[in-house]
Amino acid sequence: MENFSELSGLKQWAAVMLGGVVITAALYFIVFKSQRDEVDHVQQALDSKLRENSELQSYKPKLKDMDQQLANLKQQMEIERHIVPDEKEVPEFIKLLDAEALKSGIEIRRYTAKAGNTKDFYTEVPFEMELDGSYYGVLDFFDRVGKLERIINISSVAMATTKKATDAKAKHTYQYAAGTSVVVVCDATTFFSHDVAPPVAAAKTKGAL
Numbered sequence: 001m002e003n004f005s006e007l008s009g010l011k012q013w014a015a016v017m018l019g020g021v022v023i024t025a026a027l028y029f030i031v032f033k034s035q036r037d038e039v040d041h042v043q044q045a046l047d048s049k050l051r052e053n054s055e056l057q058s059y060k061p062k063l064k065d066m067d068q069q070l071a072n073l074k075q076q077m078e079i080e081r082h083i084v085p086d087e088k089e090v091p092e093f094i095k096l097l098d099a100e101a102l103k104s105g106i107e108i109r110r111y112t113a114k115a116g117n118t119k120d121f122y123t124e125v126p127f128e129m130e131l132d133g134s135y136y137g138v139l140d141f142f143d144r145v146g147k148l149e150r151i152i153n154i155s156s157v158a159m160a161t162t163k164k165a166t167d168a169k170a171k172h173t174y175q176y177a178a179g180t181s182v183v184v185v186c187d188a189t190t191f192f193s194h195d196v197a198p199p200v201a202a203a204k205t206k207g208a209l
């Protein structure tokens with residue numbers, strides 16, 4: 001086999017060119033190819049992010065409407081919370097009825113919680129109430145309760161004169177105020193919202209038995 005120095009000029013040139021091609025090919029596959037693959041990978045990731053951003057941009061005009069819908073939903077939930085509040089607001093229910101009784105000039109003697117009726121998302125809680133006052137004062141009280149924002153149903157109404165309070169199933173007789181003519185025992189049923197089944201309501205009374 002001939003040495004490189006023994007080759008003719010043309011063969012030497014061809015050998016150099018062939019060596020350069022081999023080295024270039026080796027560099028391409030070892031260095032340049034790996035770099036090109038990395039560039040392609042980065043470009044694909046960039047293209048993917050650009051597509052995501054483009055898709056998100058289509059939602060931008062809708063954000064204002066979505067915010068408004070969310071605000072309307074919160075307002076609606078707040079209104080519903082006043083109509084059917086959480087169970088923890090039992091004291092507020094008592095205060096609400098006491099305030100209406102004061103406006104009507106009658107006296108609520110007691111509240112006694114009765115067994116509740118649990119539904120999927122709310123609980124019916126009836127309270128037996130004993131109250132007294134003038135006949136028209138009692139009627140005004142019931143009218144006021146019927147007009148409240150919160151749902152309160154009055155039922156099982158038993159009325160008697162103060163001289164025969166037991167006819168209305170009153171638990172006690174009291175030193176009635178001047179102008180008091182009737183005693184009433186009735187059920188006032190309110191409603192409490194809940195996410196899970198609530199515990200049995202405990203008696204919340206004012207002089208309850």
